[in-house]
Amino acid sequence: MTDISSCFDPILRKNIKNKKQVAIIPIGSIEQHGPHLPISTDSDIVTEVAKRISLKKKFLLLPTISYGASFEHAPFFNLSIKESTIRKLLSDLCESLLSNGIKTIFVINGHHGNQKAIKNLDSKLRKLSKNKLKVFPLSYWHFMKREFDHAGFVETSLMLAISKNVKMNVAKRGLITDKMTKKEISKIGKLAEKSFPKVTKNGIWGDPTKATKKEGEKILDEIVENLSKMCQTCLTEHRS
């Protein structure tokens, strides 16, 4: 098993000693996802993605950091920590992994608002550790063909594939961008970073009403496949 929280110290230390280990830290958020998805949605999805990758690649899976920076969802419900806190938390964890002999770490992100916080984490930690640490921050939705949404078709389908905690009977259409140009979408996306409810009205970006478990399984497979390949590329290119 690669889930670090279920490991026992003697075996874990032996494994770390015997083999060059790679760790994976998932980070999500606690924030509103409309009336049909739980507030843990981002953390649930990123946990599943990270779990599948760690099984496939035999990486050590760390417990998910379930909080993120979701201030943009106020006054809808969100439990947020500052970007500086996220950076500090991840830096401390990576340094602690290094002191246990684990030098390569993938930070897998499941929430849009965490992107800025994890952006330059790799170069900062490389400097701090005198080139010992190799950290790769990756956001999972960059590894699927479909446009990412918020509690819309994609996220709701993904949740149907991994969770029973979805209430399809109360799912409502939110902001629909189908007829907008790329420029318009990007402009509205910037506004959403400041106030998500202002832009979407009901806190949903997209249309969840036609989401299916089958589609969610397909998207999940695609993400795990592409993200695993990216992890391999990172490992190969930065081998030293």
Ligand SMILES: [Zn+2]
């Ligand atoms: Zn989400």
